[in-house]
Amino acid sequence: MKKSVITLAVSATVGFGTIFGGTSVITEAASISSLKGEQNKIQNQRSNINSTINQKNNQISNLQNQQANVQDEITRLDDAITDSTNKINETNAKLESTKEEIMKLQGEMEVIKDRIEKRNVLLKDRARSYQDTGGMVNYIDVLMGATSFSDFVDRANAVVTIMEADQAILKEHEADKKELETKQEQVKTNLESIQKMVTDLQTLQQQLNVQKADKNKALASLKQQENEAHEGLMDLQEQDALLAAQQSAIQQAIKNEQAAQAKAAAEAAAAAKKAASSNSGGSSSSGGASSGATPGVSSGYWTQPAVGYLSSGFGQRGSERHVGVDIANHTKVPIVAAADGVVIRSYLSSSYGNCIFISHSINGQVYTTVYAHMSTRLVGSGAVIKKGQQIGVMGNTGDSTGQHLHFELHKGPWTQDKRYAINPVGIVPLP
Numbered sequence: 562m563k564k565s566v567i568t569l570a571v572s573a574t575v576g577f578g579t580i581f582g583g584t585s586v587i588t589e590a591a592s593i594s595s596l597k598g599e600q601n602k603i604q605n606q607r608s609n610i611n612s613t614i615n616q617k618n619n620q621i622s623n624l625q626n627q628q629a630n631v632q633d634e635i636t637r638l639d640d641a642i643t644d645s646t647n648k649i650n651e652t653n654a655k656l657e658s659t660k661e662e663i664m665k666l667q668g669e670m671e672v673i674k675d676r677i678e679k680r681n682v683l684l685k686d687r688a689r690s691y692q693d694t695g696g697m698v699n700y701i702d703v704l705m706g707a708t709s710f711s712d713f714v715d716r717a718n719a720v721v722t723i724m725e726a727d728q729a730i731l732k733e734h735e736a737d738k739k740e741l742e743t744k745q746e747q748v749k750t751n752l753e754s755i756q757k758m759v760t761d762l763q764t765l766q767q768q769l770n771v772q773k774a775d776k777n778k779a780l781a782s783l784k785q786q787e788n789e790a791h792e793g794l795m796d797l798q799e800q801d802a803l804l805a806a807q808q809s810a811i812q813q814a815i816k817n818e819q820a821a822q823a824k825a826a827a828e829a830a831a832a833a834k835k836a837a838s839s840n841s842g843g844s845s846s847s848g849g850a851s852s853g854a855t856p857g858v859s860s861g862y863w864t865q866p867a868v869g870y871l872s873s874g875f876g877q878r879g880s881e882r883h884v885g886v887d888i889a890n891h892t893k894v895p896i897v898a899a900a901d902g903v904v905i906r907s908y909l910s911s912s913y914g915n916c917i918f919i920s921h922s923i924n925g926q927v928y929t930t931v932y933a934h935m936s937t938r939l940v941g942s943g944a945v946i947k948k949g950q951q952i953g954v955m956g957n958t959g960d961s962t963g964q965h966l967h968f969e970l971h972k973g974p975w976t977q978d979k980r981y982a983i984n985p986v987g988i989v990p991l992p
């Protein structure tokens with residue numbers, strides 16, 4: 562047995578009354594108060610379990626609130642992602658229209674370039690016509706070549722007009738060039754800013770997606786925690802059900818004890834009347850179905866549960882607390898009940914393997930025995946069992962390495978924390 566957590570479910574408490582009503586189960590008087598003490602122990606365990614159940618329920622609603630919050634954040638992120646997607650689409654459209662604008666502008670540039678080209682030609686033509694008419698390029702030469710004052714004035718006027726015209730052409734030329742440069746600059750800046758906008762939006766969307774993935778991860782983890790809490794809750798409820806079953810068994814034992822005491826008192830009175838005395842030696846030994854390897858049934862309340870050798874004792878074993886003893890054998894020997902009792906539970910556990918829990922009431926003291934890792938179980942829940950009666954066959958089921966019987970003795974009920982587990986050595990005959 563390695564794991565301490567096992568899942569228990571009580572199927573039925575039917576049949577509990579019968580063992581306690583039998584002849585040899587409760588023999589001693591003054592045991593009622595001790596039975597009531599057992600009831601209190603179980604009641605304490607149950608209130609502990611119930612407060613743990615409340616804690617678990619709080620934990621679950623807390624986890625559910627956290628999940629709702631995370632879900633809200635995911636919805637908010639989804640909205641932001643949709644928003645950024647829309648903005649990316651809008652900006653991409655803007656990018657397209659800007660590119661179209663650039664194309665248009667390039668067309669305009671061609672026109673301006675063409676105009677500049679034409680003016681250049683014009684200016685060259687004008688310079689050439691001077692050479693043709695005056696034979697000189699230089700305006701001063703033109704003026705110096707005047708033949709009379711009126712000719713000089715004519716020439717000067719002509720030169721001024723031509724110079725002004727050339728100046729105007731040059732100014733237009735400059736303006737065209739500047740306009741072109743400004744437009745180019747503007748469009749370039751515009752394009753860059755739009756491209757940056759798209760990049761920024763894409764980065765933002767990436768961040769939002771990362772955030773969303775984180776939130777989804779957080780949500781999944783919360784959901785898992787909640788599932789685990791639900792599982793824990795189920796375990797606790799099953800434990801409580803087991804304890805309740807044991808409680809009702811003890812309640813029946815108290816009733817039977819009271820009846821037995823009343824009967825004993827009446828018989829004592831009758832015997833005194835007759836003045837006759839007789840001893841009744843309560844022999845409680847009754848042989849179970851014994852094959853070759855079945856242990857001999859001891860007298861007294863307890864008998865050895867299986868033939869074999871003690872492979873592990875009770876107590877600390879490395880880092881774990883071994884709450885039982887292990888009896889190993891190479892052959893599949895029978896497992897027998899260690900005392901008279903009733904089967905509380907007979908089932909296949911993931912940790913205990915094929916296991917049987919038996920409740921015993923000895924002199925008003927409740928004992929619980931556990932037989933684990935069996936290959937076969939021969940009795941079911943609610944079965945009334947005699948000391949030495951075969952209940953199963955040794956095996957290697959559940960959390961077990963090697964064929965053995967893991968045997969637990971609890972002075973009181975079995976509880977999840979196994980607080981009533983005691984060392985059977987000196988109480989139950991062992992190999």
Ligand SMILES: [Zn+2]
Pocket residue numbers: 562873883885886887966967968
């Ligand atoms: Zn063991």
